[in-house]
Amino acid sequence: MGKSKELLFIRYISIFILVFQILILGAFLGGYTPQAGISSKIAPLIFILLFVINNHLRLFYFEKQWQVVGSICLEFAAVPFAHIYFGGTIVFYLIGVSIDIFALDNKIIRYFFGTGILILTLLPRFSTSREESxxxxxxxxxxxxxxxxxxxxxxSKKEAQHLYDKLRISEEKLIKANDELEGYLQSIEEITLLRERNRISREIHDSVGHALSTAMIQLSAMETIADKEGSRLKPIAGNLRAFINESFQDVKRAVRELRPNEYEDYQGLLRLQEACNSFEKLSGVKVKVILSKGDWNLTSKQSSHLYRITQEVLSNSLRHGKATEIKVVMNFTKEEFVLSFNDNGVGTNKIEETGLGLKNIRERAEEIEAMVDMKSSKGKGFFIKVIVPREKEV
Known part of the structure; x- marks a missing residue:
């Protein structure tokens, strides 16, 4: 507050008037006289210099409240003596202090100094008459x-600025969260589409392909029998078998085109997702899975160990944490795959890795050179994060 342009202007105007009264009009206001000694002439200059320095320190350098209060106390104590020895109107001594006490957060200190200032203005010693007081x-x-x-x-301005900053930070967080959710949603849609295409291609291969293959075998047998009996059905059966074979080849080509090559790249993620879905169906615990695809893939060893870790963590959340909801996040970065679990279980203030469950998790993580971070507190559930480094290509 004290650094606003208007209040700075008032402060410096009061200091300028005080300097004018002490140095120029001192003889008329009861201060030092030009005929006095050198020390008497220098004393007002030294006081004014210290007065200005103290004001500037309080304004621009002192950040802690006790420093500001100390500076105010020093100035408040020096003002009566300065007025007595150097003259000047008491009000101009006190304007800077008055501005600064209203910038303090402590109301008791503010009222104490404010009362002291008003009392000084009423004292007869600091004015020429009662009317002036x-x-x-x-x-x-x-x-x-x-x-x-x-x-x-x-x-009010500070509160509004603080609220604006909080809203701005919240907006930035919401935008970031929205971007992440859009990325997760896109990943889920792509993986779901790949899975569905793979399922459809498999169904076509297993049903239509099998039916056509069986029909060709039977037509081949009919053709053989017709040849032995000299029947005219032989060429018909041969043409029909050739037609079905051509259709079978078309189906095989369609299945190859429909089956996505990228599906194999996501087998690791899909296994983890299936482990979560299976656990949810069997236990009744709600498992929310958020995943994102990356530009690199987990190895079979990494996938296998993470699958077992996932099973162990989910089981512990239910058995020990009594959780009813678990959030699982799978996220690829450029050099790492991060798998995290966060449940709403009972939690604990001390994590003891004495049981086989947590030991197995850490041992499996070490085998794939992964890092494990576990956090928990009473009543706030259990959090575990596994960070798997990207395996370098040989």
Whole structure:
């Protein structure tokens, strides 16, 4: 608050008037006289210099509240003596301090110094008459009312800025989360599409292909029998067998085109997803799976170990954590595959890897050079993250 342009202008105007009163009009206001000694002439200059330095330290350098309060105390204690020895109007000594006390967060300190300032303006020693004392008191009271209003406005502005910052951060987080969800959704759609294409191609191969193959075998047998009996059905059966064979080849080509080559790349992810789906069906625990595809694939060893780790973690969440919901995130980065589990179980404040379950998880992770991070607290569930490094190509 004290650094606003308007209040800085008021502060420097008051200092300028005070300097003018002490150095130029000192003889008329009861301060030092030009006929006094050298030390008496230098003393006001030293005081003004220290006064300005103290104000600047409080404004631009002191960040902790106790430093600001110490500076205010020092100035508040020096003002009466400075007024007595160097002259000047008491109000101009106190304007800087008054502005700074309203910038303090502690209301008790603010009221203490504010009361002290008003008392100083009422003391006869610091004015030429009772009327002047009341005038100075009124001016300071008006200044306090204005400063109080400005302080409230400044506090409201700070709260509004804080709220805006929180909203902006929340918006950025929402945008980031939305982007991640869109990426996850796209990955799920692609993997689901690949799985469905693979299923359809397999069904066509197993049903239509098998039927056509059986029909060709039977037609070949009919052709052989017709040849032995000299029947005219032989050429008909041969033509029909050739036609079905050609259709069979067309079906095989269609199946090859329909079956995605990329499907094999996601076998590891699909196995993990199937483990989660199977656990959900058998246990009744809700398992939410979020996955994203990457530009590299898990090896068969990595997939096998992660499959067993997944089974163990899900089982522990139900058996030990009494969880009813588990969130599983599978995410590829450029050099790592991250598999994390977060349940809503009872949790624990101390994770003890004494049982076989957690030991097996860590041992399997070590075999694929993966890192394991476990976190838990009472009433906040259990979190475990497995980070698998990308296997370097030989």
């Amino acid at each position: 009341f005038i100075l008191f009124g001016l300071m009271a008006i200044l306090f009312v204005l400063l109080s209003y400005i302080s409230r406005l400044y506090s």
